[in-house]
Amino acid sequence: MPRILIDDRVVEAAEGLTLLRAAESAGIPIPHFCHHPAFAPEGSCRMCLVEIEGYPKLELACSTAVKEGLKVRTISPKVVEARKGVLEFLLAEHPLDCPICDKAGECKLQDYFEEYGLFRSQFKEAKEKREKKFKLSRNLILDRERCILCTRCIRFLNEITKTEDAGILNRGIHSEVGIYESELIDNNYAGNLAQICPVGAITDSDFRFKTRVWFLESRKSICSLCSRGCNITIDSHPGQARTVRTRRVYRVRARQNPDVNFHWICDYGRYGYAYLDEGREDRLVWKKGDTETRLSWDKAAQILIEKVRSLVHLQKNSRMGVILHSNLTNEEFFLADRLFRKGLGIEKLFLADPPLGKGDGFLLTVDRTANRRGLQEVGLPLHDPDLKELSGLDLLLIFGHYLAAGTSPADLKGVLEKVETKALFASHKSGLDGLVDFIIPVPVLAEKDGTLTNIDGRVQPLIAGLDFDGDGVPEWRALLDLAKELKVEHKYFAPLASPKAVYRALQKEKPFFE
Amino acid sequence: MDEKVLTQHFGVEGLFRIEVYLGQGGYKAVETALRQMTPAAVLDEVKRANLRGRGGAGFPAGVKWGFVPQNVPKPRYLCVNADEGEPGTFKDRYLMNHNPHLLLEGTIIASYAVGIHAAFIYIRGEYENVALRLEGAIAEAYRNGYLGKNILGTGFDLDVAVHRGAGAYICGEETALLESLEGKRGHPRLKPPFPASVGLFQSPTVINNVETLSNIPFIVQNGADWFIKKGLPKDGGTRIFGVSGMVKKPGIYELPLGTKLRTIIFDHAGGMKDGKQLKAVIPGGMSAPILRADEIDLPMDFDSLAGVGSMLGSAAVIVIDRETSMLDVLKAVAKFYSHESCGQCTPCRIGTAWINKIVKRLGRGEGEQDDIDSIIRLASNIKGKTLCPLGDAAALPILSICQKFRRELEGYLPHA
Numbered sequence: 001m002p003r004i005l006i007d008d009r010v011v012e013a014a015e016g017l018t019l020l021r022a023a024e025s026a027g028i029p030i031p032h033f034c035h036h037p038a039f040a041p042e043g044s045c046r047m048c049l050v051e052i053e054g055y056p057k058l059e060l061a062c063s064t065a066v067k068e069g070l071k072v073r074t075i076s077p078k079v080v081e082a083r084k085g086v087l088e089f090l091l092a093e094h095p096l097d098c099p100i101c102d103k104a105g106e107c108k109l110q111d112y113f114e115e116y117g118l119f120r121s122q123f124k125e126a127k128e129k130r131e132k133k134f135k136l137s138r139n140l141i142l143d144r145e146r147c148i149l150c151t152r153c154i155r156f157l158n159e160i161t162k163t164e165d166a167g168i169l170n171r172g173i174h175s176e177v178g179i180y181e182s183e184l185i186d187n188n189y190a191g192n193l194a195q196i197c198p199v200g201a202i203t204d205s206d207f208r209f210k211t212r213v214w215f216l217e218s219r220k221s222i223c224s225l226c227s228r229g230c231n232i233t234i235d236s237h238p239g240q241a242r243t244v245r246t247r248r249v250y251r252v253r254a255r256q257n258p259d260v261n262f263h264w265i266c267d268y269g270r271y272g273y274a275y276l277d278e279g280r281e282d283r284l285v286w287k288k289g290d291t292e293t294r295l296s297w298d299k300a301a302q303i304l305i306e307k308v309r310s311l312v313h314l315q316k317n318s319r320m321g322v323i324l325h326s327n328l329t330n331e332e333f334f335l336a337d338r339l340f341r342k343g344l345g346i347e348k349l350f351l352a353d354p355p356l357g358k359g360d361g362f363l364l365t366v367d368r369t370a371n372r373r374g375l376q377e378v379g380l381p382l383h384d385p386d387l388k389e390l391s392g393l394d395l396l397l398i399f400g401h402y403l404a405a406g407t408s409p410a411d412l413k414g415v416l417e418k419v420e421t422k423a424l425f426a427s428h429k430s431g432l433d434g435l436v437d438f439i440i441p442v443p444v445l446a447e448k449d450g451t452l453t454n455i456d457g458r459v460q461p462l463i464a465g466l467d468f469d470g471d472g473v474p475e476w477r478a479l480l481d482l483a484k485e486l487k488v489e490h491k492y493f494a495p496l497a498s499p500k501a502v503y504r505a506l507q508k509e510k511p512f513f514e
Numbered sequence: 515m516d517e518k519v520l521t522q523h524f525g526v527e528g529l530f531r532i533e534v535y536l537g538q539g540g541y542k543a544v545e546t547a548l549r550q551m552t553p554a555a556v557l558d559e560v561k562r563a564n565l566r567g568r569g570g571a572g573f574p575a576g577v578k579w580g581f582v583p584q585n586v587p588k589p590r591y592l593c594v595n596a597d598e599g600e601p602g603t604f605k606d607r608y609l610m611n612h613n614p615h616l617l618l619e620g621t622i623i624a625s626y627a628v629g630i631h632a633a634f635i636y637i638r639g640e641y642e643n644v645a646l647r648l649e650g651a652i653a654e655a656y657r658n659g660y661l662g663k664n665i666l667g668t669g670f671d672l673d674v675a676v677h678r679g680a681g682a683y684i685c686g687e688e689t690a691l692l693e694s695l696e697g698k699r700g701h702p703r704l705k706p707p708f709p710a711s712v713g714l715f716q717s718p719t720v721i722n723n724v725e726t727l728s729n730i731p732f733i734v735q736n737g738a739d740w741f742i743k744k745g746l747p748k749d750g751g752t753r754i755f756g757v758s759g760m761v762k763k764p765g766i767y768e769l770p771l772g773t774k775l776r777t778i779i780f781d782h783a784g785g786m787k788d789g790k791q792l793k794a795v796i797p798g799g800m801s802a803p804i805l806r807a808d809e810i811d812l813p814m815d816f817d818s819l820a821g822v823g824s825m826l827g828s829a830a831v832i833v834i835d836r837e838t839s840m841l842d843v844l845k846a847v848a849k850f851y852s853h854e855s856c857g858q859c860t861p862c863r864i865g866t867a868w869i870n871k872i873v874k875r876l877g878r879g880e881g882e883q884d885d886i887d888s889i890i891r892l893a894s895n896i897k898g899k900t901l902c903p904l905g906d907a908a909a910l911p912i913l914s915i916c917q918k919f920r921r922e923l924e925g926y927l928p929h930a
Contacts, residue, residue, distance in 0.1 A: 041704060043859070046859055046900070046901070049899060057898045082895070085861065086861065089860050089863075089868070122888060124872075124875075125868065125875065126871070148860070149857065149863070168858075170857070171854075172852060172856065172857045172867065173852065173867035174857070175856075
């Protein structure tokens with residue numbers, strides 16, 4: 001590999017790599033606005049100019065390729081002066097309305113001014129007046145005064161969605177981003193534009209004026225709204241102690257993964273986060289007739305364990321049934337298989353999932369669950385629930401609330417009335433709530449640790465992007481507790497205490513997960 | 515008079531018609547090149563002639579042609595840059611209007627030398643009559659077998675089409691010209707890749723100025739040595755100087771490269787008009803840094819002008835007299851580049867507009883003491899930092915006016 005010198009440091013970088021990427025890989029940041037790793041070099045913002053020994057002019061780090069022996073300076077006086085110059089130009093015509101700008105706190109223009117600018121403005125002229133809230137799409141609003149014309153949005157629409165909805169209108173200082181008259185940008189990826197805008201020019205009405213970014217906690221997660229497994233960041237507010245407001249998710253952003261979702265997520269995933277906060281089950285209750293008793297998970301578990309024990313004792317294993325869904329982790333499928341099928345010999349194992357949707361040919365898949373592939377690979381045989389088969393059971397463990405959506409309420413009621421004990425492990429309220437004996441709140445995937453297998457068979461680690469604060473426990477914990485208390489395959493289950501341990505056991509048994 | 519090459523037949527009535535042109539020995543060079551020379555021999559002759567580009571940058575034409583790769587599966591294109599937009603420049607208009615077939619002849623020979631079968635003449639939108647004249651000439655050339663399939667029975671094919679621009683100065687920049695020709699917004703491209711390898715429709719492309727190509731037939735007919743003798747060893751041939759401003763006889767003057775600027779103004783253009791006094795000269799189109807009256811005793815060639823920090827550019831000489839306010843000159847320059855900046859890159863888009871705002875304020879008598887320093891600082895932040903040469907084209911004349919005529923400009927500041 002060619003070796004180059006960046007600020008007197010020897011950096012090895014692949015032939016053809018740009019100086020900017022080579023420097024970044026060596027931990028040397030080079031400021032830039034228009035450069036985005038997903039697009040061809042643009043070279044228009046002029047922020048990434050660097051000095052190369054033997055070159056008469058400053059050169060673009062974003063488009064100059066690595067060549068053996070190049071001596072690059074990223075902090076020489078000439079470079080520092082040029083950066084200040086670019087910042088001075090950009091800020092001269094910038095409205096400086098940071099106090100009311102959503103981007104404040106994560107704005108490249110703000111950050112670079114702090115780092116490379118810090119000069120007093122010498123602009124004495126009148127700033128150009130421009131449109132402050134130009135509607136670009138259902139959710140996106142363009143502030144043309146804040147726009148620095150980096151054209152990332154235009155290039156996204158040209159190179160990624162290939163819809164070519166936007167372009168530059170007019171010339172010189174009057175240049176502005178525009179779209180076709182009366183034709184809004186309308187594709188399932190438009191939300192990415194607000195994320196890639198380096199300044200507050202494109203804002204998202206879903207997020208606009210709702211909070212300030214410095215109040216938000218950002219955690220890594222995997223989108224679970226379809227089977228693609230896009231890598232995301234969840235930005236949430238933890239809630240305030242003195243008010244009744246609890247945790248709230250404000251925004252979901254794409255997180256780069258070149259093997260799954262590149263730099264993007266679809267709007268279905270981006271704007272579909274309300275379910276994380278709304279309609280959640282939070283109280284663990286035991287219902288007897290009209291009375292509801294609030295229980296701890298340990299108490300509820302004891303009652304369920306007693307029930308299972310007596311059925312096993314009476315050799316009535318066939319009178320137990322379990323309904324699962326595909327929004328569980330690989331570990332949970334593995335534990336369910338071990339406990340219900342292999343341990344307790346339950347044959348009535350069903351699958352109730354949300355209905356299929358429409359794919360968009362890019363990231364969004366038809367399957368709107370996160371881990372159906374994981375279910376397949378674990379090898380748990382499930383079939384669609386036949387209501388007749390449920391009728392007359394002594395114990396039914398229902399995981400997920402999806403059964404309520406796929407069946408008529410009257411039929412469901414009729415069948416479940418004929419089941420003696422029904423326990424529901426659900427993250428969200430549904431029509432099932434009134435038909436069961438136990439409601440055990442569980443976290444959604446975003447609140448869990450474990451792994452997911454995406455549609456292409458890629459196993460991705462999932463780390464809780466949000467804290468779970470309901471009464472219940474994650475399904476993997478519930479399954480482990482039940483197994484340990486029931487002494488089912490005791491030697492096997494006893495050492496397992498975390499999703500990591502379960503995953504190691506899974507790897508030993510299923511070569512797919514190695 | 516005998517030193518004229520390109521304009522030698524301008525006096526001939528109806529020269530733009532092919533029969534008249536043929537009567538003056540026209541298209542002989544095409545016959546010589548296509549029948550008696552290999553493409554490599556033509557290329558070699560042009561290289562040896564040290565013909566430097568007449569559009570402004572002065573890049574040797576033969577070297578440019580030599581960059582075009584010959585063994586690629588893509589077609590190759592020739593673009594004739596007839597988007598003569600540099601203020602003060604009007605030589606190409608004269609050339610195309612009086613002698614369109616000379617340009618076509620040069621186009622055919624250049625295409626033959628580089629192995630090109632499609633050429634486009636990108637002409638500025640305002641030159642409507644010239645475009646019509648060119649189209650007429652092209653039709654005549656097709657009828658007479660100088661264009662189309664199997665030219666002169668030699669097996670060489672070439673099609674030529676005229677494309678009219680829409681009035682943007684930036685489209686004279688070669689890569690913006692390509693974008694415009696492709697039907698896109700005229701925004702300059704990042705270089706590299708250079709048009710010689712990735713140009714029009716992603717294919718190898720030669721872009722030459724009208725005057726550059728018009729020289730080619732003479733090089734083929736008379737040889738490189740003859741051509742060099744017409745000018746300078748490193749800078750062959752003549753140059754058409756377009757003189758405008760406060761002179762008695764404004765117009766075009768074809769003179770050997772290296773003719774003294776003073777000679778051009780005072781001998782050829784008849785000296786200053788109405789007894790006016792010379793104050794300054796812009797020697798190579800508006801983007802060339804200005805010269806004071808005491809700096810005009812220098813030969814007009816690329817290297818001599820570069821030596822005094824200016825440039826020969828398009829050889830458009832703009833003569834400014836003592837009564838003309840340098841603030842007015844600065845206003846014209848600042849307004850033009852602010853108006854014509856394409857807006858793509860930051861320093862040019864905002865820098866030219868900012869300078870224009872300051873200059874306009876100076877013009878209203880609302881100047882402040884640090885304004886001239888500000889203009890110099892801003893122009894320095896544009897210079898050498900933009901995506902295309904337009905940034906330098908704006909910054910250099912503005913810097914030179916502010917530096918050389920600072921005292922006069924300070925006179926427009928309100929007294930403290």
